[in-house]
Amino acid sequence: xxxxxxxxxxxxRSVLLVAAASILIIVxxxxxxxTQNALxxxxxxxxxxxxxxxxxxxxxxxxxxxxxxxxxxxxLLALVLSxxxxxxxxxxxxxxxPKKLARPIAFLxxxxxAIPSVVYGLWGIFVLAxxxxxxxxxxxxxxxxxxxxxxxxxxxxxxxxxxxxLALMITPIITAVVRDxxxxxPTTQREAALALGATEWETTRIVLGNAASGIAGAVVxxxxxxxxxxxxxxxxxxxxxxxxxxxxxxxxxxASLLASNFAEATDRIYMSAxxxxxxxxFLVTFVVNALxxxxxxxxxxxxxxxxxx
Amino acid sequence: xxxxxxxxxxxxLKGNFAALIAVSAALFGLACSGQPIGQSNAGGTSGENAxxxxxxxxxxxxxxxxxxxxxNEYGKINPNVKIDYQATGSGAGQxxxxxxxxxxxxxxxxxxxxxxxxxGGEILHIPTVLGAVVLTYNLPDVxxxxxxxxxxxxxxYLGNIKKWNDERIKKDNPNLNLPDADILPVYRADSSGTxxxxxxxxxxxxxxxxxxxxxxxxxxxxxGVGVGAKGNDGVMGQVKQTPNSIGYVELTFAKANNxxxxxIKNKAGxxxxxxxxxxxxxxxxxxxxxxxxxxxxxxxPDAKGAYPISSYTYILVYKDQADAAKGKVxxxxxxxxxxxxxxxxxxxxxxxxxxxxxxxxEAKINSMTAGGKPLK
Numbered sequence: 001x002x003x004x005x006x007x008x009x010x011x012x013r014s015v016l017l018v019a020a021a022s023i024l025i026i027v028x029x030x031x032x033x034x035t036q037n038a039l040x041x042x043x044x045x046x047x048x049x050x051x052x053x054x055x056x057x058x059x060x061x062x063x064x065x066x067x068x069x070x071x072x073x074x075x076l077l078a079l080v081l082s083x084x085x086x087x088x089x090x091x092x093x094x095x096x097x098p099k100k101l102a103r104p105i106a107f108l109x110x111x112x113x114a115i116p117s118v119v120y121g122l123w124g125i126f127v128l129a130x131x132x133x134x135x136x137x138x139x140x141x142x143x144x145x146x147x148x149x150x151x152x153x154x155x156x157x158x159x160x161x162x163x164x165x166l167a168l169m170i171t172p173i174i175t176a177v178v179r180d181x182x183x184x185x186p187t188t189q190r191e192a193a194l195a196l197g198a199t200e201w202e203t204t205r206i207v208l209g210n211a212a213s214g215i216a217g218a219v220v221x222x223x224x225x226x227x228x229x230x231x232x233x234x235x236x237x238x239x240x241x242x243x244x245x246x247x248x249x250x251x252x253x254x255a256s257l258l259a260s261n262f263a264e265a266t267d268r269i270y271m272s273a274x275x276x277x278x279x280x281x282f283l284v285t286f287v288v289n290a291l292x293x294x295x296x297x298x299x300x301x302x303x304x305x306x307x308x309x
Numbered sequence: 310x311x312x313x314x315x316x317x318x319x320x321x322l323k324g325n326f327a328a329l330i331a332v333s334a335a336l337f338g339l340a341c342s343g344q345p346i347g348q349s350n351a352g353g354t355s356g357e358n359a360x361x362x363x364x365x366x367x368x369x370x371x372x373x374x375x376x377x378x379x380x381n382e383y384g385k386i387n388p389n390v391k392i393d394y395q396a397t398g399s400g401a402g403q404x405x406x407x408x409x410x411x412x413x414x415x416x417x418x419x420x421x422x423x424x425x426x427x428x429g430g431e432i433l434h435i436p437t438v439l440g441a442v443v444l445t446y447n448l449p450d451v452x453x454x455x456x457x458x459x460x461x462x463x464x465x466y467l468g469n470i471k472k473w474n475d476e477r478i479k480k481d482n483p484n485l486n487l488p489d490a491d492i493l494p495v496y497r498a499d500s501s502g503t504x505x506x507x508x509x510x511x512x513x514x515x516x517x518x519x520x521x522x523x524x525x526x527x528x529x530x531x532x533g534v535g536v537g538a539k540g541n542d543g544v545m546g547q548v549k550q551t552p553n554s555i556g557y558v559e560l561t562f563a564k565a566n567n568x569x570x571x572x573i574k575n576k577a578g579x580x581x582x583x584x585x586x587x588x589x590x591x592x593x594x595x596x597x598x599x600x601x602x603x604x605x606x607x608x609x610p611d612a613k614g615a616y617p618i619s620s621y622t623y624i625l626v627y628k629d630q631a632d633a634a635k636g637k638v639x640x641x642x643x644x645x646x647x648x649x650x651x652x653x654x655x656x657x658x659x660x661x662x663x664x665x666x667x668x669x670x671e672a673k674i675n676s677m678t679a680g681g682k683p684l685k
Contacts, residue, residue: 054529056529057500057525057527057529058523058525058527058528058529059523059529061529066532122546125546125547125550126546126550129550129551130550133551153491153493155493155536155551155554156550156551157536157547157551158536234498234539234543235538235539235543235546238536238537239498239536239537239538239539240530240532240533240535240536240537241532242532242533244533249533250535250536250537252498252537259539260498260499260500260537260539261499261500261527263397263398263400263401264398264399264400264401264499264500264501264526264527265400265500266400266403266404266424
């Protein structure tokens with residue numbers, strides 16, 4: 001080892017450290033700045049801000065609960081719809097599809113990921129919302145109308161349409177990442193499993209088990225986009241600050257509220273309320289991400305132990 | 310030591326937060342107005358040929374078509390003047406003027422007394438053109454214009470009238486084939502001068518509205534009644550896509566998109582179609598009562614034939630301009646706009662200012678100064 005080698009290593013290490021630390025500093029600085037600017041409402045409303053159900057800027061009444069509810073429910077709805085499909089596409093592409101078919105499908109998936117969200121929103125208003133109103137919603141009400149989540153007025157605009165559009169937007173992201181993760185699992189594992197007489201399904205389960213943490217990462221990435229999506233969701237969710245059991249009713253999300261109101265917030269207390277709700281989104285994202293990661297790792301370890309029995 | 314660094318850093322963060330917001334708001338506005346970012350060199354004169362002056366304006370989206378026309382036409386007459394207008398919304402326009410990130414602001418509703426008091430100088434309201442808010446609806450079987458009174462509109466948006474064939478709607482529309490269907494009211498989800506004018510009219514005509522919802526750019530809508538959409542185009546998209554819905558948009562927007570519009574009952578008791586004539590009539594009836602600072606809402610006027618949901622839109626400027634050269638250009642532009650510029654109004658579906666109001670605007674423009682010296 002030459003002298004320059006150790007100096008080089010030291011330099012390399014400190015560059016990496018700075019890179020890693022910068023993320024911490026950015027997050028800390030953002031949290032600090034947001035807390036500072038949200039102080040007026042934090043002091044005035046305290047915990048009522050989180051539990052209040054009324055959002056009336058004109059009366060200086062700020063309750064964030066409907067937005068927290070809308071954000072969490074729409075994002076979870078999107079995950080529930082999107083994760084099985086994304087996994088299916090990715091597994092098909094990596095494990096089953098002939099190369100000739102895999103390439104164009106993978107290309108299409110990546111193409112979907114590059115579409116701007118406002119285009120998804122417009123498509124949501126002009127295609128998806130009428131489809132939900134005239135077909136999907138009618139179908140759900142006819143066959144599952146006894147469920148409270150499918151009751152009530154059917155306008156095509158609301159939580160369900162919002163969840164659908166989010167699901168559509170995060171599917172390409174989750175698919176692309178899961179595909180890369182599955183491709184990274186060594187081929188020898190598949191060969192070993194097949195050599196031991198495992199079926200294709202069993203082999204895939206082993207591959208999935210080994211890729212679990214990567215898949216968790218993919219889902220969290222998708223969830224991040226769903227939680228933070230603004231334009232597309234604003235256009236189809238109905239922007240109404242209410243908590244309703246029906247998925248057909250309009251709702252609102254934190255990101256959508258911020259997108260439509262931040263530029264126009266003139267008075268100090270309103271600005272503070274919007275910044276505080278941004279802070280809440282920060283926390284919601286953190287909690288939901290942690291839960292999602294835990295859940296997936298748990299499911300994956302279940303798959304792993306199942307194969308040993 | 311480290312404590313010092315931290316407090317310096319926090320001071321830096323605090324100091325830059327407003328700037329950060331302003332920059333992001335400006336970028337957002339740029340994104341909305343679709344202008345290339347390079348063009349919006351706020352007030353900068355460098356890099357251009359000598360003597361050229363740039364002005365930056367931002368605010369209401371409602372007058373955007375005519376302001377863009379004005380800027381364009383004025384640029385032809387005065388090639389060394391370059392004015393950029395960003396339709397960021399009335400509230401953002403007021404904010405940009407107060408934080409001095411724009412040379413002039415634009416707003417559909419007048420600034421509040423409190424904002425005027427806290428501003429860093431006297432602010433003038435220069436009325437430019439008139440517009441109106443119209444009710445548009447999606448009723449495939451209704452061929453003739455719907456007739457609505459303030460009470461009916463309020464009841465629809467308050468959730469008291471739920472079906473189109475309600476007696477209260479039928480009473481004013483005996484000949485229409487109104488369906489037995491749920492009404493879906495659509496409102497503006499973003500803060501908007503359009504909402505302010507709309508709710509001002511309803512507050513003036515319906516006491517229950519004033520009490521429950523009030524007049525605001527962002528009113529407290531009754532939850533569970535309707536859906537919110539962003540911008541005039543958002544409301545239009547929602548109404549076009551949803552049978553049995555109703556929404557409110559700017560007159561210019563409705564005309565440009567050939568939307569059906571309801572006739573609204575005015576104070577005299579007539580159902581009036583929104584048109585340049587009926588909006589002008591609303592303005593003409595109120596000029597006598599216009600206050601000294603020209604801040605006025607002209608909804609629900611007494612005049613016969615007046616469309617009751619009309620309003621002025623304003624350009625906001627500081628009376629005393631910081632830069633004499635820019636101030637002079639701004640005053641000249643405002644003078645041109647309120648005189649020669651008015652002839653472009655009709656084609657773009659705005660009502661021009663009544664002559665009396667032009668006189669009042671003249672006085673305001675003439676009172677503009679730079680460092681205490683008159684500009685005109």
